[in-house]
Amino acid sequence: MNVGNLAHPAEEVAPKLLGAILTHETPEGTVSITITETEAYSGTADPASHAYRGRTPRNAVMFGPAGHLYVYRSHGLHWCANIVTGADGIASAVLIRAGRVIEGEDLARKRRGGTVESPRLARGPGNFCQALGITAEHNGTDLLTGASVTLSEGEPVPAALIRVGPRVGVSRAHDWQHRFYLAGDPTVSAYRLSPRAQPPAGA
DNA sequence: GTTTGGATCTACT
């Protein structure tokens, strides 16, 4: 994974991020997680995107250059991490929904409370951030300039294992085929639709 | 200044 690859629309970058590795180095230790599930939030035309209503102080990072980390708090409790993609000025980002811990599992489990099964350590956006130790202070971090959080290329993922599906947990445009995940991976959650999601037409 | 809604997760029934 490199800057060139990231400077494309989120829906193009999202599948390429599968198999990539996010590493967070802290005084406590290092945790590395292979990304197994992503979701694309594509510009101001996406009703579910934070950038839908234009640039605001909170989502300003999304409008910046690719390769930065956009962290925000959801429901007052959880942190969600996005990797900003697209050219500078284009609000495009990929939400990291799930991953598999490949290094520092003990530390990740400790952050999650100590009694979490391995496949669950980084399952779900909030849990992913918790396991990796991502908080608001990492918002705006440049993943490509040697900060504590870095993005690196993992083992190539067979294209046949990459699946596309509707987005989960969003209240609008949840049927956009912008969710990408590795087929059969135990760390990928089979989440229900958001309670606020609009029911399918005709249901 | 006030209100409302949200890209979630966990626990309990």
Next chain:
DNA sequence: GTAGATCCAAACT
């Protein structure tokens, strides 16, 4: 399966 926890930011009056 269902409800609750819990905080911030954007939009509106």
